[in-house]
Amino acid sequence: MKRYGIIFLLVMLVLSFTGIAAAQAQSTMEKIKNSGVFTIGVRPASPPFSFINKQNERGGFSNELGMLVHKGLEKKLGKTIKLEMKETTPATRIPLLTSMAVDLVTETMTDTRARRDSVDFSITYFVTGAQLIVKKGSPIKGAQDIAGKRIGTQQGSTNERVLREKYSKAELVTFPDQAAAFMALQQGKLDAYCNDGIQLWGLKYKTPNPDQWEVVGNYISYEPYGMAMRKNDSDFRAVVNNALMEAIEGGVYFNLYDKWFGPKSDVPYPMAQSTKDFLLLQVVPK
Amino acid sequence: MIFGFLGMTYEFRWSVLWIQPHLTWLADGILTTLRLAAISWAIAVLLGIIFGAMRTVPFRPVRSIATAYVEFFRNVPLLVWLFFWYFGAPEAFPEVIRQWFIHHGIEFWSAVAAISVYHGARFAEVIRAGIQSIPKTQLEAGISSGLSVAQTYRLIIIPIALRLIVPPATNESLNLLKNTSLAMTIGVAELTFSTRQIETYTAKAVEALTAAALLYLVICLSISTVMNRLESKFAIPGLIARGARAEH
Amino acid sequence: MGFGVYGGGTLRLAIPAILLGFVVGIILGLARLANRPWIHYPAVLYIELIRGIPLVIVIFWFWFLVPVFIGRPVPEYWVALTAFVIFEGAYIGEIIRAGIQSVPRGQVDAATAGGLNYIQTMVHVVLPQAIRNMLPSLVTQFIVLFKDTSLASIIGMMDLTKAAQTVSERELRPFEMYIFIAVVYWAFTYSMSRFSRWLEIHMSPERAS
Numbered sequence: 001m002k003r004y005g006i007i008f009l010l011v012m013l014v015l016s017f018t019g020i021a022a023a024q025a026q027s028t029m030e031k032i033k034n035s036g037v038f039t040i041g042v043r044p045a046s047p048p049f050s051f052i053n054k055q056n057e058r059g060g061f062s063n064e065l066g067m068l069v070h071k072g073l074e075k076k077l078g079k080t081i082k083l084e085m086k087e088t089t090p091a092t093r094i095p096l097l098t099s100m101a102v103d104l105v106t107e108t109m110t111d112t113r114a115r116r117d118s119v120d121f122s123i124t125y126f127v128t129g130a131q132l133i134v135k136k137g138s139p140i141k142g143a144q145d146i147a148g149k150r151i152g153t154q155q156g157s158t159n160e161r162v163l164r165e166k167y168s169k170a171e172l173v174t175f176p177d178q179a180a181a182f183m184a185l186q187q188g189k190l191d192a193y194c195n196d197g198i199q200l201w202g203l204k205y206k207t208p209n210p211d212q213w214e215v216v217g218n219y220i221s222y223e224p225y226g227m228a229m230r231k232n233d234s235d236f237r238a239v240v241n242n243a244l245m246e247a248i249e250g251g252v253y254f255n256l257y258d259k260w261f262g263p264k265s266d267v268p269y270p271m272a273q274s275t276k277d278f279l280l281l282q283v284v285p286k
Numbered sequence: 287m288i289f290g291f292l293g294m295t296y297e298f299r300w301s302v303l304w305i306q307p308h309l310t311w312l313a314d315g316i317l318t319t320l321r322l323a324a325i326s327w328a329i330a331v332l333l334g335i336i337f338g339a340m341r342t343v344p345f346r347p348v349r350s351i352a353t354a355y356v357e358f359f360r361n362v363p364l365l366v367w368l369f370f371w372y373f374g375a376p377e378a379f380p381e382v383i384r385q386w387f388i389h390h391g392i393e394f395w396s397a398v399a400a401i402s403v404y405h406g407a408r409f410a411e412v413i414r415a416g417i418q419s420i421p422k423t424q425l426e427a428g429i430s431s432g433l434s435v436a437q438t439y440r441l442i443i444i445p446i447a448l449r450l451i452v453p454p455a456t457n458e459s460l461n462l463l464k465n466t467s468l469a470m471t472i473g474v475a476e477l478t479f480s481t482r483q484i485e486t487y488t489a490k491a492v493e494a495l496t497a498a499a500l501l502y503l504v505i506c507l508s509i510s511t512v513m514n515r516l517e518s519k520f521a522i523p524g525l526i527a528r529g530a531r532a533e534h
Numbered sequence: 535m536g537f538g539v540y541g542g543g544t545l546r547l548a549i550p551a552i553l554l555g556f557v558v559g560i561i562l563g564l565a566r567l568a569n570r571p572w573i574h575y576p577a578v579l580y581i582e583l584i585r586g587i588p589l590v591i592v593i594f595w596f597w598f599l600v601p602v603f604i605g606r607p608v609p610e611y612w613v614a615l616t617a618f619v620i621f622e623g624a625y626i627g628e629i630i631r632a633g634i635q636s637v638p639r640g641q642v643d644a645a646t647a648g649g650l651n652y653i654q655t656m657v658h659v660v661l662p663q664a665i666r667n668m669l670p671s672l673v674t675q676f677i678v679l680f681k682d683t684s685l686a687s688i689i690g691m692m693d694l695t696k697a698a699q700t701v702s703e704r705e706l707r708p709f710e711m712y713i714f715i716a717v718v719y720w721a722f723t724y725s726m727s728r729f730s731r732w733l734e735i736h737m738s739p740e741r742a743s
Binding site: 357358361362363364365366367369370373374375377378464465466467468470471478481482485491492495498499502503506507 | 583587589598599677684687698699710712715719723724
């Protein structure tokens, strides 16, 4: 028994070293140039950011931004690069990135200082924050009103963490998914449900009568979405940021925003003026 | 320690289990699991004795009611019952009662209802098998001594049955304990919920799940050890539990 | 209402799970009874480990670990199937073990005396009798597994339970929806347990209680 155990440990040790070694071999630009393939991490069902439609095509705001980065990459390298989209989830996206299975994570990922220990982020391409959704006419107008109230969150969300830290007087009820939490809200078991503002607007417009629901409150947490990439890869990061900056500067970005979040879209999410200013100010001069 | 295998790397960090508030979450999770299990178990055993006995009495209507209860509740997955008792049943209650529950831990009590009714049906089967393995002569002797059917059951049959069924009853009790893990789907902050929460905050799924698995194992092993001791103490010489087969 | 798809999801999971679980169960049952300690003890360890933890934990284990090992996200179906086979295999292993132990020792002796080796004895003499003895328990376990497939909905798989959740959210009539799904499950499992009784009576009338 002992013999097998030692052999097993040795095999694991060797494999673990190969894992680390592979992760530090090349820079991303070299890798893309050599392999001719650029892989981005996307989600299958996260509209309007990233989803698969009925015709089995991938679409969405984040996906289209990823395609802009792809074009910028081709321009910089001066050759055609194949774009591949690989499915990631919040649990798998960082491991996939560090093991070089994916080069850029374009799905909705909040840029946080803690995460910057593991990955680097592009400039912010979308701004939202945690808010509350309530029944129309509810006395809750924002986070300041939730002490002693039953607030629902989703298991695994950063919102739960924020509420717990900043508003400990609220009674938190956590559900495995948004659908269950919203049903509890509809039945009056919750006074409010907390999630990223953009998710709440999407939820509101999916109900049979959106007018019955209100998204209220200032941002309880600040959720800037950035694209994640491997650390210490400044050449690649420059290319990604340049692509995004050009899109913002040239107006392509705002057209895309209007397409997915404008008044005529499925999920209208008006952009605050301060957000627009912030995005424009991120564009440094050439 | 980094673990690389076929394309992904995972970094182990067992310390996440010890730091606050994770340790508190685990502790609270265990306490909630035990509380949920204990209360549900008590109600389930009660329901089991009542309906299990009802299935063996010589009166057809009584038997039918009990059979209906058992067959309906135990053939449906517990998860469906949890959703029913949390999202469905409260809607049938008057507003006042609903509001009271909402402000007094409705998630916990819906879970108690679902688990105790479901396992009550399963205990009923175990107890029925136990009662049916008692020779009919005991019942006849009781009645011919002047006791009513109900008294015979209460004073003779059920006490004997309870001692006969310790092994399958232990099995069912452990199932109940393990099934409390399902309560997380309606928001009860028990042990499995706590480990998922740790995973969310730290992304260290392996450590959190290992901790949960070990804790469940320890609790289950302790209970079965205690029950095995009890079984030897309470064994009735001369009466072997025939037909006390574990039902689904 | 599209229930065919969801019901199909449940069956798509339950049927392969029971078949594969059966194979795993036979291997485990035999291993548990093996004389060599390096086969016997791992089997015991595995069975006792699985029986001490909830199925939900096993499902989550595989949900997180399988993608790490394979290197890419895995559809819920395969995660759920793996978890079910590993989990139910342990319980089936115990049933098979009890079945093997219920075959009279004389059968094995006669087979050996007749010149059969271990494998031939097992395949042609012991296992057929063991399985026949345990058929009611095996069908019971299938019913258990069928109900357990509802847990796959926790990781998002489209099965009957998920169907009930989705529709009740859309139509906002949870009370009726969950009662309806309860009846659907009940119909399946009740008929399976009736079938089990029938099997018991027709295969070993002397043993039926």
